[in-house]
Every structure is written in structure tokens, then in C-alpha cells.
Amino acid sequence: MREIHLDTAFGRLAALRSASGGVPVLALHGWLDNAASFLPMAAHLPGLDLVALDLPGHGASAHLPASADYTLVAAARAALAAADALR
Numbered sequence: 001m002r003e004i005h006l007d008t009a010f011g012r013l014a015a016l017r018s019a020s021g022g023v024p025v026l027a028l029h030g031w032l033d034n035a036a037s038f039l040p041m042a043a044h045l046p047g048l049d050l051v052a053l054d055l056p057g058h059g060a061s062a063h064l065p066a067s068a069d070y071t072l073v074a075a076a077r078a079a080l081a082a083a084d085a086l087r
Contacts, residue, residue, distance in 0.1 A: 001050070001052070003017075009081055011061070013081075015054060016051075016052045018048065020047070020049065021049055023048050024048075024051065025051065026083055027052040029058065035053060055075050055078055056068075056070070056078050
């Protein structure tokens with residue numbers, strides 16, 4: 001998997017993307033985790049275009065401003081922004 005960066009309204013988000021083409025899948029990690037948690041699984045999913053996202057403030061992604069919240073709703077919005085940036 002290679003690291004990619006997506007410029008979004010939530011700042012620059014990092015992700016790990018598989019080299020294979022195929023059905024696109026956006027993988028979202030749990031709280032206080034990062035995209036690397038999907039590395040062991042990626043080798044078993046050769047038919048997918050796997051994009052493991054680092055949510056804002058996690059892994060190599062930018063942190064949100066001090067006034068922002070790190071809620072599930074904010075994470076969902078960031079994931080949607082990342083999906084839009086991948087188009």
C-alpha cells in the first residue's frame with residue numbers, strides 16, 4: 001500500500017491505498033487508531049481498491065482546529081469529504 005494525501009475542508013487527510021484496481025472500498029479505523037491497522041488485512045483483499053483513511057487528528061492526517069470537535073458525526077463528514085476527493 002502507498003501513502004496518499006487528500007485535500008479536504010477538514011485539512012489534508014492521509015490514507016494508505018492498495019496498488020490494485022478494482023472495487024473501491026473506504027476503510028475507516030476505530031477511535032484512537034490509524035490506517036495502518038488495515039495493513040495485515042490488505043494482502044487478503046487483492047480485488048479491491050482499498051483506501052484506508054487516517055481520520056482527522058489520527059495517523060498522518062492534519063489535526064482539526066482547537067475549536068472543532070472530534071465526534072462521530074465529524075468523522076463521518078471527513079470520510080465523505082475524503083470519498084469526494086477520491087473521485
